[in-house]
Amino acid sequence: MAAASLSMPGSRSPMLGSDDYSLYSGLSEDELIELAVEHSLADAYTSVTRTVSAKTSAFQNGPAWNPPKSNPTFTGSSLPGPHNASMPTTFPVLQQNQHCKETTVPEQSALSDDATWSHSYITDNGQRCVAWRRYNGSMYITPSELLDPVVEAIKQGAAETLIQMSWKGKSLAKPDKQGWTPLHEAAYYGQEKCLKVILKAHPELIDSRTLRQQTPLLLAAAADQVRCAQSLLQRGADPNIPNKNGETPLYKACEQENVETVALLLDHGAQVNRTCVQGWTALHEAVCRNNVEICRMLVNAGAKLNARNMYGITPLFIAAQSGRVETLLFLIKKGVDIDNQANDGATALYEASKNGHEEIVELLLSQNADANRASKCGFLPLHIAAQRGHEEVVSLLIPVTSKSDIRGSGISPLHLAAEHNEDDVLEVLIEAGYDVNFMLSPDRSKMYEDRRSTALYFAVFNSNIEATTMLLEAGANPNRDTFSPLLVALRQGCIQTVTLLVEHGANVNACVPTHPTSFPGTIMFCMKFLSLLKYLMDNGCDALSCFQCPYGSKPHPPIKTTCDRNSLDDRTEEETPNMPLQFCEIISAPEISRWAGPVIDVLLDYVGNVQLCARLTEHLDSYEDWAGIKEKCALPCSLMHMCRLMIRKQVGTVRLNQLNTLPLPERLIKYISMDHFQAC
Template sequence: MADYFEDYSAYGNLSDEELLQLTITRSLTDSPSLNHSSHNPPVNYSSHNPPVNYSSHNPPVNYSSHNPPTEEPPDPKTFDGTVSRFMTGAGKSMVAYRRPDGSLVHIAPEPVEEEEPLFRAVRVGDVSKVKALTMVQETNLMLPSKPGWLAIHQAAWYGQDSCLRVLLSAQPGMINKRTEHGETALMVAVSKEQLPCVQVLLEKGSDTNTPNNDKETPLYKACERSSAAIVAALLNHGAAVNTPCIWSFTALHEAATQNNAEICEMLLKAGAKHTLVNVYGLSPLFTASQSGQLAILRLLLKHGADINSQAADGATALYEAAKNGHDEIVEFLLSQNADANKPGKTGFLPLHVAAQRGSYSIVSMLISVTSKTRVRRAGISPLHLAAERNHDDVLEALIEAGFDVNAQLSEERLRLYQDRRSTSLYFSVINNNIHAVRMLLAAGADPNRDMFKPLMVAARLNCIQTVTLLVEHRADINASIPTHLTTFPAVYMFSMKNLPMFKYLLDHGGHASSCFNCVHGNRTHPPIKTTRSERDSDRVSEQHGGVQFCEMISAPSISRWAGPIIDVLLDYVGHVTLCSRLMEHLDSYSEWNVIKEKAALPRPLLQLCRLQVQRLAGSRRLKKLPLPGGLIRFLQHQEGSVDLC
């Protein structure tokens, strides 16, 4: 009984209903009946068989259920419901029968099928026992032990060729009988690489071309197993070499995938067609290129395969090799004059996919044989792809090869990106790849070609290094966004939380006076639009040239910095008037009163002179002026006061 409780506790993960059914089943099979007949002796509740403790964890069996359990398992063939199998914690295999509504009908340990004498004898290779059984009239060799599994399948599986001879001598008609998966004994023997059994079956006339349910022939399966000896045996007995499987792969496809040149040579000599394609439009040449099989590739080309043939998607063998990073294959194909300018259906050339993958060596090989005109037709440059994936070495190689660093995406490809990016520089900036940005700018990349300027992206990313690089290469600080107009430089929207960056932009030509232009002036401003829908429905800003600075600075995420921002801006303007909205911000914090005083008219003469000198000389020429260092620093807003000595 101890074993009983051990088993029962192992079923702790079962439901109450399943536990109840299991208890009933075990009580019926393991415990004596309550019927005290001579066949059913009374229960002896000795120490070896203690009574079941029906505690709260083990409730007593209740036979009042409206669906009483059955003592015998239902017949799986006629049972209307589901039959499921599972393993208990103790490692025992169980089977459960459930009605369509999910209720449990029966649960019990899965019965162990007793192996039939003939199948057991075949498995262990007892030839004399097999002979004896085949001569017994009651032995039906055509009766399977499981769906379709005859004794000859058993012999083929276990490699018992002697048993196989005995069986076929006794019943030759079963040689091509198939299992439930459509496998003949020959297919089973090939799958298990049992060459002696294959030879016996072929000698006895087994059909070499009977496929399984996936339409795989024994020859195809032999190529999959890469067994040259079995392939040779099948070909010698007339196996068809070009029969496709359910996916239209032929034996040659499979041999190419397995990189077995010996088998490929045999198939080609036997008439295998290297032009046949699978459901994906790929010939064995593509298969070899995809998987990097150089020896197979050489063999196929030797037998006349077209090196520039294209698959259903337009890809060539060179395209596939570049896509999968097979340097040796690319080098070989190029040496055989493979065309590097045939695009796939996406418009990509082999160079594109190599750049996207970051294969520097392959890119280096393809650069010289790729037409820049064909690249332009693709609507995307390999520079874009290298920059997008941060492949800096590839990017550098393409720049050195003279690819246009200002090439823009075609309208069709540009629509794939919500931010309407168009240049390689944009890709590098948004990736925060400073090294790539530096390379592109040094090569002449224009920072002002994208609709949403790379400078704005860099400011939004809070990357002062990229901002500095872009400004040094004449990025337009005062640019606007066509789709989201503002009356002030749009880059300020992304930089005001970083005052050093904000000041840097002002120092290098950013307009400040536009920030104080307000259509409402001292009048009461309309309520602030706090939601996007409200802002979208407001047409006033559009009528006045876009969102005004006082509106933008009033956003909850920015308004806390309103005072310092206005303070910085006042250093870059002359006589300006603060609108009522800006005054509201300055009045909201007592320490900002000094900023209002700073804005009071008239502005200091030194400030006005500084602005005039900046206007006449330009920010880039200030350092070259023949003026004292202190004055230069003042003009550059590097000190709060000026020492004229």
């Protein structure tokens, strides 16, 4: 039945034929009388609006727009005003040459803070605008979209108005730019009467789709409009048509947690295991919402308990990941596979441990979940819990985690706790007896540029003194890494960490393995920190090697490029690649050379009679205040100092760190430790 057949041109009232009467056959006699009255009122209103339109010349040609003292009462929905965030804050003043025509039904717009009233109109080029009047008398305009009267009637629930529009030839099936038909609008806004009127006229629209492939039924389910969904299903709507994302009305009903809509859809043949583009089923969504009642309905309707999405994630995985205890317990009772692994190898226990869901972890462990099933990255649930700092979860996992599986993973949870500064977790693991000297496997160690291996290195690298203390007191060896943690602490200039490491046996003569030097690398990293340099010397660092230059008093080859501690492989032109860097090369770097005098002065206190090489002599001669240092080297050392150096050599660096524990007189300890002495 064509809508145009409902009215005839030139006629003031509609004429219905016998074929058209079926559109209104469902209405009662009282409803038909009411429609006739409203139709008469509509005819009267048309004549009024023509009179209003004739008065627009005052707005177009007059010098100013004089509004009434009070705001006029408009009909229709509000239009966006200048307070709308999408509109600019300032607008051009309306000029006299802006010809425009008023709409037949003026609409009131939401007033802005600086506007007294507003009026809508349409320009000559068809652009709908709203004119605003400021309190100071000036005006400005904003563009506005013309609201479809059919949509407006649907939003207001005016089913009779829709019938009247249909009489006059207005289409109830025309889609908008997004592909929404009036039936979509009625379903979305929950206007059941409007929906029935539209379906009566256009039953073919029942499964029509928007540009995003949304059906009226899907929109009703997504907007939680139960009555509309019921009407659509009763009239034959297909419950299994998905939208562009593959989401069905059942999926959307689960998303809204509407039990009644879910029941309706299932009763009308909704496919319970239909998946969206990412592989999620309605059960995934219900579990995510922690709605046990809907989960039970879906499972009873045949939902697969172990359905996997595109990432291999099951509903159980979702429950564990998001901490949904109730749905997790329901799924377990239904016999779900508790150790099912996702595509990355993660289990439900792994995800619960990762997110710190203590109650979930406890429940899964009570159901004998496997705590030793590793993910593809080799991490066990204990690893990820330690990395994330979930202390209580770590305590639950420790008794059920195999230490042999930890060793097989190539990384200890101690490493992860130390790397992420999780001190409380670190303490729990140490108390549980985890090996503080466990080293990363070569495959994991090479993931770090410095080839670190121990948990202690991570703690020192992070300048975490508390973690460093715990590990050292638990027996961590500070000399197991390729690059000594002591070198890291010296580079950071942290005297507290350096002291801790040295007191626990760190090698004060450690070198940089990738850049061989003829003297301890520890000296190279503390030339700018004289207090640290002296501390190393007090504890047995080899100062004599700094003065054993192969060139001696002979002229040194010119340095090719600048040498500093950050570019250790810069060499002289005539040196062979196998020759280690000399102390005089390093101290000649521009960043270090200004410290040459004080550094040499400290080192001379810990050596006997030495001869400065030509380059060191050149440094001392470059600054007159350093002349005394050069003379100090020229004078012979005292016998007392020579004896002290010999005793220190015999004691060794390890015992020098433990002088206070040796059964020696306090005076002798001070003598050996070089407190208050004169070298020469």
